[in-house]
Amino acid sequence: MPEQSPLELAEGDPFGPHNLPYGVFTTAGEPERRRLGVRVGGHVLDAGAAAHALGSPYAALLDRPSLNPLMAAGRTAWRDVRRALTAWVTVPAHRPDIEPLLHPLDSVTLHLPYEVADYVDFYASEHHATNVGRIFRPDGAALTPNWKHLPIGYHGRAGTIVVSGTDVTRPSGQRKSPADPAPVFGPSGKLDIEAEVAFVVGTPSRQGSPVELASFRDHVFGLSLLNDWSARDIQAWEYxxxxxxxxxxxxxxxxxxxxxxxxLDAARVAPPARTDDLLPYLDDAQDEEPGGFDLRISVSLNGHVISEPPFSTMYWTAAQQLAHMTVNGASLRTGDLFASGTVSGARREERGSFLELTWNGTEPLELPDGKRTFLEDGDEITLTAWAPGPDGTRVGLGEVTGRITAG
Structure with a gap:
């Protein structure tokens, strides 16, 4: 009986031909040679080798050690390459060329798939912002006066963005509680997560030329899960x-x-109803395509699910975030990363941070391996997600895993 082809996927596989996410990998035999890959079920296809084998005109974009050249090529190229990849993994006549170029996922090493240019993190969940406001401003308004008028964000550090599976060293810094007479220095005692979704810019823009809402698809290549680790005690003293x-x-x-x-076309949904009028550059009320994404995120601590934040509840959309961060004329570069901010829903089991899940440590989580308020050394956090796909399928998003090591 012939061995089953790795292209013959089980029904409902979330990484079938309807998905085809991009990554960068190396093999044990050539650990220094990074290659552009496309995930197909439990395998990764060497996209550059496939392009050469089939005489594709896209070989120059796919036979690269990074996604940046493909991302910079623009929306037409993204569409055409995706159509070609879909044919390569679905048309039976291509199997003799494609099958030898498929590597089992557990036999390769995955790397950060693009060179990060700039990093911006937003604060787009009303549930998260409200919870944080109630924790830190119990006697005041939960939301700041500007929150319903613009997507609040900050510029992060692109150089410390790491790929899933990289250990995270507990950071040290200054801390000062209200009762302390002076700040102290040492390892963070309130190390936290932020379950987020990141959007990756492909096509750059000129400085001085804002990107309109309608141009979102022309500039954004795709999205990924992201965990923005946070030292809450260091942050509280410095911010x-x-x-x-x-x-x-x-x-x-x-x-x-x-x-x-x-x-993710089948996962597009309308964002929550807006309660305040928006300025024209952010007003998406008349947009033909809904700006939200129905992504179902799951957060696990040491293998135990502790939260399931729904991305569909995010008040500010990725298109609005892109429009806001360029409205002053700031330019986009290939590899820019902008993240949603913590994804949280209305219920406790939908909160995307330990700050909210434990209400700043006052309501510990009960877990099989003990109570948690914030992260302990040795803890491993894993984010996974899926979205509705075409014809009742599911689109799987690549996981994000990180383990805390002592500083």
Missing amino acids: VPLGPFLGKSFATSVAAWVTPLEA
């Missing part, structure tokens, strides 16, 4: 009057796979 700095910049973990926007 007045400016924004996050050392409490955030030590590490941000991102998935090894980038899901193309086109794979």
Whole structure:
């Protein structure tokens, strides 16, 4: 009986031909040679080798050690390459050329798939922002006066974005509780996660030329899961009057796979109803395509699911975030990464951070391996997600995993 082809996937596989996320990998035999890959079920296809084998005109974009050249090529190229890849893994006549170029996932090493240019993190969940406001401003308004008028964000540190599977060293810094007479220095005692979704810019823009809402698809190549690790005690002492700095910049973990926007067409949904009138550059009320994404995220601590944040509840959309961060004329570069901010829903089991899940440590989580308020050394966090796909399928997003090591 002939061995089953790796292209013959089980029904409902979330990484079937309807998905085809991009990544970068190396093999044990050539550990220094990074290659552009496309995930197909439990395998990764060497996209550059496939392009050469089939005489594709896209070999120059796919036979690269990074996604940046393909991302910079623009939307027409993204569409055409995706169509070609779909044919390569579905047309039976291509199997003799394609099958030898498929590598089992457990036999390869995955790397950060693009060179990060700039990194911006937003604060787009009303549920998260409200929870944080109630924790830190119990006697005041939960939301700041500007929150319903613009997507609040800050510029992060691109150089400390790491690929899923990279250990995260517990950061040290200054801390000062209200009862302390002076700040102290040492390892963070309130190390936290932020379950987020990141959008990767492909096509750059000129400085001085804002990107309109309608141009979102022309500039954004795809999306990935992201965990923006946070040292809450360091952040609480340093962030007045400016924004996050050392409490955030030590590490941000991102998935090894980038899901193309086109794979998520069936997951587009309308964002929550807006309660305040928006300025024209942010007003998406008349847009033909809904700006939200129905992504179902799951957060696990040491193998135990602790939260399932719904991305569909995010108040500000990725298109609005892109429009806002360029409205002053700031330019986009290939490899720019902008993240949603913590994804949280209305219920406790939908909160995307330990700050919210434990209400700043006052309501510990009960887990099989003990109670948790914030992360302990040795803890491993894993984010996974899926989205509705075409014809009742599911689109899987690549996971993000990180383990805390002592500083």
